[in-house]
Amino acid sequence: MFTNSSSSKSDILEYSRVEKPLNNDVEDCHKSSSRFFTCSYCDYSSTAKANVKRHVMFKHTGEKHAQCSFCERWFTTNEQLKLHIRVHTGDKPYQCSYCPSKYSQSCHLTAHILKKHKLPN
Numbered sequence: 386m387f388t389n390s391s392s393s394k395s396d397i398l399e400y401s402r403v404e405k406p407l408n409n410d411v412e413d414c415h416k417s418s419s420r421f422f423t424c425s426y427c428d429y430s431s432t433a434k435a436n437v438k439r440h441v442m443f444k445h446t447g448e449k450h451a452q453c454s455f456c457e458r459w460f461t462t463n464e465q466l467k468l469h470i471r472v473h474t475g476d477k478p479y480q481c482s483y484c485p486s487k488y489s490q491s492c493h494l495t496a497h498i499l500k501k502h503k504l505p506n
């Protein structure tokens with residue numbers, strides 16, 4: 386029961402708006418698929434081949450999906466990438482407490498301490 390006639394009018398307006406053609410700039414994955422690179426595992430598609438490649442690696446193969454912007458090497462996790470990027474930025478936050486040596490990765494510092502300072506533990 387609709388006592389308010391104005392609400393049904395707005396409904397009609399909504400329908401007429403939907404019938405308008407979609408903007409060509411909108412990426413419509415249902416149409417013009419020939420322009421898209423598609424994922425061979427699922428329905429994902431993109432105009433950029435690199436996007437699909439990244440998508441496959443991230444979503445399906447579960448392999449390297451983090452790319453270094455300095456040397457374009459790929460890494461399995463963002464953490465690994467972060468550690469790697471220090472090679473380029475020269476960021477060495479791990480300072481040896483026994484000598485002035487600095488390291489970009491904690492495991493390198495640990496190895497250094499064990500090797501050079503021969504700590505009992």
Ligand SMILES: [Zn+2]
Nearest residue numbers: 424426427429
């Ligand atoms: Zn996919």
Ligand SMILES: [Zn+2]
Nearest residue numbers: 453455456457
């Ligand atoms: Zn790199």
Ligand SMILES: [Zn+2]
Nearest residue numbers: 481483484486
């Ligand atoms: Zn040291």
